[in-house]
Amino acid sequence: MKLTWIAVIVGAVVVVIIVLGVSLGLTVGKKKDFKSTFIDRCETFKRSDCKNIWKTFSKAYVRRNNCTVRMEDYNKLMDAAPLEPLCNKALFWSDTKDFARSIAAKTDNKTLEKTLLGHTLDGLTWCGKEGSDETFTSGCPSWGKDDCENNPVRSFWKRASAAFADAACGDVTALLNGDSDTPFSPTSIFGSIEIKRLKYPRVKSMKVVLVSKKKPKADCSHPSLVDLQNALDAGINYSCRSNGHKFSASVIVYLLLMGHFSL
Numbered sequence: 168m169k170l171t172w173i174a175v176i177v178g179a180v181v182v183v184i185i186v187l188g189v190s191l192g193l194t195v196g197k198k199k200d201f202k203s204t205f206i207d208r209c210e211t212f213k214r215s216d217c218k219n220i221w222k223t224f225s226k227a228y229v230r231r232n233n234c235t236v237r238m239e240d241y242n243k244l245m246d247a248a249p250l251e252p253l254c255n256k257a258l259f260w261s262d263t264k265d266f267a268r269s270i271a272a273k274t275d276n277k278t279l280e281k282t283l284l285g286h287t288l289d290g291l292t293w294c295g296k297e298g299s300d301e302t303f304t305s306g307c308p309s310w311g312k313d314d315c316e317n318n319p320v321r322s323f324w325k326r327a328s329a330a331f332a333d334a335a336c337g338d339v340t341a342l343l344n345g346d347s348d349t350p351f352s353p354t355s356i357f358g359s360i361e362i363k364r365l366k367y368p369r370v371k372s373m374k375v376v377l378v379s380k381k382k383p384k385a386d387c388s389h390p391s392l393v394d395l396q397n398a399l400d401a402g403i404n405y406s407c408r409s410n411g412h413k414f415s416a417s418v419i420v421y422l423l424l425m426g427h428f429s430l
């Protein structure tokens with residue numbers, strides 16, 4: 168009798184494990200489609216109009232030739248999700264995405280990826296096709312300009328970065344890569360779009376922080392930083408500091424939190 172009960176309990180446990188395993192496997196294994204990802208991410212910002220934001224977004228590239236989507240095609244999207252002024256906390260970056268993300272996550276600094284549209288589209292690829300209402304996530308032009316400059320993803324980041332720079336005010340920070348041969352690249356989005364839209368007296372100062380994971384190649388005397396200063400609007404105060412060591416993003420965050428390093 169006792170043995171029968173043990174067999175029944177063990178059997179029930181096995182059934183529960185199998186049911187849970189199968190349903191979990193199905194959920195994890197199923198890739199969310201692009202539209203659901205967009206709306207789910209958008210809704211984390213407690214917006215009730217994410218379906219409308221999606222419609223406005225997709226109109227920019229759906230049914231289009233993927234090499235003719237310009238940054239202006241996202242103007243209506245920017246109007247649908249305008250940015251609040253970002254005073255004394257805008258954090259720009261170039262070639263230092265993981266550093267910027269870790270720092271922004273642990274501090275009050277705000278990167279574009281912490282805003283609704285930046286967060287919603289971070290890391291995603293999308294494009295359309297002439298004669299189709301669908302959004303595609305493969306077979307799209309690549310980020311580099313080799314395919315074509317006016318592609319849906321690149322034009323979005325250019326437009327969103329322009330809006331982000333327009334919203335910045337007071338003191339801003341730029342996190343640049345000290346391991347790079349050119350920490351300030353005039354062809355990057357930071358160098359070609361954002362820096363040009365920072366206007367004095369709305370923006371008072373820019374602090375450049377050079378971070379390195381390896382033995383740093385560049386310090387604050389690097390010639391490309393002279394180009395950066397020349398690109399800055401007259402009146403914006405410039406300063407630069409370099410950590411001068413190889414630090415991982417998590418070490419920098421730790422030093423920041425302990426007050427041994429500041430942005």
Ligand code: N1C
Binds near residue numbers: 356
């Ligand atoms: O070309 P970049 O860097 O100088 O662009 C970074 C600059 C930041 O200050 C951001 O405000 O432009 C903005 N930006 C993003 O926020 C962003 N998120 C994700 C630009 N690009 C962004 N991405 C992706 O990073 C983009 O799809 C492409 O793959 C990179 C470009 O980064 P970069 O060349 O290091």
